[in-house]
Amino acid sequence: FSSVITLAGEQEQAEKKLEVALGKTSQSLLDQATALQKMTAFGDEAIIGVQASIGAFIKNEEQIKKATSATLDIAVAMGMDLKSAGDLVAKTLGSSTNAMSRYGIEVKGAVGSTERLESLTGNVARLFGGQASAQAETLAGSIEQMKNAIGDAGEAIGSLLAPMVVSTAQGIKFMAEQVGGLIEKFREFGDEETLVKLFTNQEV
Numbered sequence: 001f002s003s004v005i006t007l008a009g010e011q012e013q014a015e016k017k018l019e020v021a022l023g024k025t026s027q028s029l030l031d032q033a034t035a036l037q038k039m040t041a042f043g044d045e046a047i048i049g050v051q052a053s054i055g056a057f058i059k060n061e062e063q064i065k066k067a068t069s070a071t072l073d074i075a076v077a078m079g080m081d082l083k084s085a086g087d088l089v090a091k092t093l094g095s096s097t098n099a100m101s102r103y104g105i106e107v108k109g110a111v112g113s114t115e116r117l118e119s120l121t122g123n124v125a126r127l128f129g130g131q132a133s134a135q136a137e138t139l140a141g142s143i144e145q146m147k148n149a150i151g152d153a154g155e156a157i158g159s160l161l162a163p164m165v166v167s168t169a170q171g172i173k174f175m176a177e178q179v180g181g182l183i184e185k186f187r188e189f190g191d192e193e194t195l196v197k198l199f200t201n202q203e204v
Contacts, residue, residue, distance in 0.1 A: 010045055
């Protein structure tokens with residue numbers, strides 16, 4: 001129960017980060033994340049996180065898609081975690097610094113320009129193209145894909161239970177706040193002895 005709620009919450013948080021970065025919800029990018037999960041060993045929530053990082057600098061959805069696909073290949077080829085690879089790509093596209101130069105990836109063009117994006121994705125494709133999809137065909141990649149599929153099932157169950165969990169959490173929060181307020185009232189009147197008796201089942 002706890003695990004499926006956590007999975008649903010992580011997915012929701014990833015989607016919210018992307019929405020904030022873009023200033024809107026993008027079903028097209030969410031669909032890409034789902035498609036890439038099926039082709040690679042990366043989970044869709046991690047892919048959405050990359051989209052959000054890139055979306056902080058680029059608002060064109062097609063450009064974000066190209067940069068995201070390139071990021072997955074970079075992560076696999078260089079043995080990086082996906083977030084680190086996404087941060088490098090976002091920094092390279094969104095600033096005058098080529099954070100990818102140490103990996104032999106040349107980037108040309110003005111910051112945020114189509115030329116800069118095409119330069120980056122083109123060079124990534126030439127050096128590392130297909131790495132992410134090839135990884136999914138290995139034993140380890142197949143196991144990760146299985147885990148991602150199970151995770152998606154858990155997310156679906158968690159989303160179904162979410163309204164009940166939210167309602168319960170709000171109720172518990174309210175009761176906790178009331179107890180906290182009661183304790184403060186006793187303290188204000190200097191009647192902490194009565195308070196201790198109440199919470200230790202002693203006669204008042």
